[in-house]
Amino acid sequence: MSADRAQQSSGAPKSDTRLWIALLIFGAVGIFAGKLWRPGPLAEAYVEVVTETRVLAEVVPAPTSQGTSTNAQGSESLAPTSLEQENAPPTRLWVELDDPRLKSGELRRVEGVATEVWDERAKVDPKKAREQIAALESDAEKLSAPIDPTGLTREEFEVREAARMNALKVVESTRIVASPRDSIGIWIAALLTLGIFSFLVRDNPFYKVVESILIGVSAAYWMLVAFWSTLVPDLFAKLAPDLVRATMLPGLAPSEHPGKDFLLALIPLALGMMLLWRLAPRGAWIAVWPLAVVIGTFAGMRLTASIEADFMAQIAATMKPLVAYTSSSAEGAAAGSAFDLGGTLAGILGVVGVITVLVYFFFSLEHKGVVGKTARVGVWFLMITFGAAFGFTVMGRITLLVGRFDFLFNDWLGLSP
Amino acid sequence: MKQRNEQLPPGIRGFLIRMGQIDRRWIYLAVAVAIAAPMLTRLRFPEVPGxxxxxxxxxxxxxxxxxxxxxxxxxxxxxxxxxxxxxxxxxxxxxxxxxxxxxxxxxxxxxxxxxxxxxxxxxxxxxxxxxxxxxxxxxxxxxxxxxxxxxxxxxxxxxxxxxxxxxxxxxxxxxxxxxxxxxxxxxxxxxxxxxxxxxxxxxxxxxxxxxxxxxxxxxxxxxxxxxxxxxxxxxxxxxxxxxxxxxxxxxxxxxxxxxxxxxALGRERMGPQFVAHLLLIGLIVLGNISMLAARGWKGAAR
The missing domain is CATH 3.40.50 (Rossmann fold)
Structure with missing residues (x-):
């Protein structure tokens, strides 16, 4: 034992040093060669910036003399206009500055409300971005020169000049730019990936930091998901819809049955509070009741689903013909379809596998004699199943590693062609 | 490590036993190379639909x-x-x-x-x-x-x-x-x-x-x-x-x-998959041979 420790203490550091050196050389040579092979910056990122403009508009009331009203989409409804509808404030909505309904008079701008302008940023693949930037520059150069009027009538010249100006406007409004913010994101992601990989060499502080970040971010993320996707829409919005609309979800649609929703939402609220009672110094038993509701509900829901999908349907699927034909129907077999050797073997193997594995799990009889031999065959089937499952797992894990390498090589190091 | 190697038999059997005791981190490095090389060379194989x-x-x-x-x-x-x-x-x-x-x-x-x-x-x-x-x-x-x-x-x-x-x-x-x-x-x-x-x-x-x-x-x-x-x-x-x-x-x-x-992402990722699988199969075979060599050597020593 002590000799082993001595060997470890004397051998491990040397082995570690060799590994670290090999890794550093491998990494440095790889990056250097990669950059010689495919020159370009690291962590290259581009975005397409589209400037969005919205103005607040209101629906212009249609003349009521004809007894028809026109909605915001332009379709007419024949519902009679009541006094209440006439007195109701006009519907307001945010529309684009060049919305055709503003020009047609269907909508009008609300005076005194500032125009909202912001940039939408959409990520663009670096290779595609470079191609598009070059194309846009070339187009802008071509379009900046005025049309030569030689040989054109005045009308033709004006039409072509207008088309050129429109095309130039589109080109100038398309902005594909390098995004330092996204590049920093790629650098952080790459370093975090390397931090996780560093555990393969040995446990180290870098790995610990990255692991803690992962756990912290995941916990915070799930908390926010639960808050915004469950508590806000399914509880708060039903208990206090006006407050939620004013503070959290401006687009919350009004409920058709607000009273019923309120009363129904009181049940999960009460159960949730009872569940949290577990944290109180006294009365922890109160938390058992909501737990019983949760367990009972899920057991009931899963029982019916499992009996149908995993029991009855599986038994039916196991009942296969031992002799298979290329056409699975009896009529096909009668009509002289070809004998299907693969299907027949699969059917026989399936039946043998089910019976022998069931015998293996039948513990009321001692596994001796015929029962023992059958159970032994069942064990072989189980082993093959576990082997196949392990093979699938290996394939899955390698793909995940390929995915990470793909990110490091292409997104970070820019080695993609 | 050196002490342990001195006790091993010489020749191919010693080499095989030593391979069974290899530091696992060399295996990680081999897997990394087996995946990186086909990715960078964009190695692809034809697929037959199952x-x-x-x-x-x-x-x-x-x-x-x-x-x-x-x-x-x-x-x-x-x-x-x-x-x-x-x-x-x-x-x-x-x-x-x-x-x-x-x-x-x-x-x-x-x-x-x-x-x-x-x-x-x-x-x-x-x-x-x-x-x-x-x-x-x-x-x-x-x-x-x-x-x-x-x-x-x-x-x-x-x-x-x-x-x-x-x-x-x-x-x-x-x-x-x-x-x-x-x-x-x-x-x-x-x-x-x-x-x-x-x-x-x-x-x-x-x-x-x-x-x-x-x-x-x-x-x-x-x-x-x-x-x-x-x-x-x-x-x-x-x-x-x-x-x-x-x-x-x-x-x-x-x-x-x-x-x-x-x-084409799936087909691109099958290239590294193939090479990595070959490596893993090779390692499993090598590990088993090494185990058999060690078992035979211990048996002979007794």
Whole structure:
């Protein structure tokens, strides 16, 4: 034992040093060669910036003399206009500055409300971005020169000049730019990936930091998901819809049955509070009741689903013909379809596998004699199943590693062609 | 280490025994090289479509153009490397065939992945598709399998509006759609729970003949789902191998002329997969030979 420790203490550091050196050389040579092979910056990122403009508009009331009203989409409804509808404030909505309904008079701008302008940023693949930037520059150069009027009538010249100006406007409004913010994101992601990989060499502080970040971010993320996707829409919005609309979800649609929703939402609220009672110094038993509701509900829901999908349907699927034909129907077999050797073997193997594995799990009889031999065959089937499952797992894990390498090589190091 | 090596027998047997004691980190390095080299050289192998990939292709191909298809993005970025290629191919296949597509997610980050797919696949290769008419993004809905169960009775109760907040009653694609039974095909790209298994248990079992159901799964999950094929699942794509085979079938019938990389991800990732598998098989064989050599040497020493 002590000799082993001595060997470890004397051998491990040397082995570690060799590994670290090999890794550093491998990494440095790889990056250097990669950059010689495919020159370009690291962590290259581009975005397409589209400037969005919205103005607040209101629906212009249609003349009521004809007894028809026109909605915001332009379709007419024949519902009679009541006094209440006439007195109701006009519907307001945010529309684009060049919305055709503003020009047609269907909508009008609300005076005194500032125009909202912001940039939408959409990520663009670096290779595609470079191609598009070059194309846009070339187009802008071509379009900046005025049309030569030689040989054109005045009308033709004006039409072509207008088309050129429109095309130039589109080109100038398309902005594909390098995004330092996204590049920093790629650098952080790459370093975090390397931090996780560093555990393969040995446990180290870098790995610990990255692991803690992962756990912290995941916990915070799930908390926010639960808050915004469950508590806000399914509880708060039903208990206090006006407050939620004013503070959290401006687009919350009004409920058709607000009273019923309120009363129904009181049940999960009460159960949730009872569940949290577990944290109180006294009365922890109160938390058992909501737990019983949760367990009972899920057991009931899963029982019916499992009996149908995993029991009855599986038994039916196991009942296969031992002799298979290329056409699975009896009529096909009668009509002289070809004998299907693969299907027949699969059917026989399936039946043998089910019976022998069931015998293996039948513990009321001692596994001796015929029962023992059958159970032994069942064990072989189980082993093959576990082997196949392990093979699938290996394939899955390698793909995940390929995915990470793909990110490091292409997104970070820019080695993609 | 040196002391231990001195005790080993000389020659090939000693070498084999030493190989069995190799520091595992050299194996990690070998795996890294085995994956990096084919990636950088873009090594690819031809794929022969298997029965399950063909069945998935046939299921989507057999329903008439204009059919409603629901694609559930039941995965997140942690398994995107394995599932994104098949999700892209399924989306491209459905759009090329002219199906009307509804996308949804039972996993919170599935919604973002579906958004990416709309941008990179649907709008890239099928710019003529119109939101609300040809496709709709329903987004993420919390509730796991409860959402599926609810959708068997009323989609409107699960999704009152699409991801952009538009009420589903105003979406032409969903006109007349009351339950998931009104879709002709459902595809779940699944990384776990909730996912393909729950779609079988709560969706397909509740409406056995209402729609065709296909699934794309991770390698880890596949052995759990295999019993559902072909009775409860018409097609199944298993891990990156299934994705590569299906990609080939789809791009052969519906080729794209530009930036086809996103529809070749599965085949690209099979190159490193092949080399890494060869390495692992070699290591398993070597480990067993080393064990046998050590056992024989110890037996002879006794």
């Amino acid at each position: 029965r399950m990939a063909q069945a998935t292709f046939n299921a989507i191909e057999s329903i008439p153009p204009g059919s409603r298809v629901l694609i559930a993005y039941d995965f997140d970025p942690a398994s995107a490397a394995e599932l994104e290629p098949m999700a892209n191919a399924v989306l491209h296949h459905c759009a090329s065939k002219g199906h009307r597509i509804a996308l949804m997610a039972l996993w919170p980050l599935g919604k973002q992945l579906a958004d990416d797919a709309i941008r990179d696949i649907l709008l890239e290769y099928h710019p003529e598709k119109v939101e609300g008419v040809d496709y709709v993004q329903l987004g993420f809905k919390t509730g796991n399998e409860g959402v599926i169960k609810l959708m068997t009775t009323s989609i409107a109760e699960a999704y009152a509006a699409d991801a952009s907040g538009k009420p589903i009653t105003q979406i032409p694609l969903l006109e007349g759609v009351r339950t998931i039974g009104d879709f002709q095909l459902i595809a779940s790209i699944s990384a776990g729970t909730p996912g393909a298994q729950q779609w079988v248990q709560y969706g397909d079992s509740a409406m056995p003949d209402a729609f065709k159901f296909v699934a794309g799964t991770t390698g880890v999950q596949s052995s759990q789902l295999l019993p559902y094929y072909p009775k409860q699942m018409e097609g199944m794509l298993i891990a990156i191998k299934g994705a590569a085979e299906y990609e080939m079938l789809v791009t052969e019938k519906y080729p794209v002329t530009r930036s086809a990389d996103r529809l």
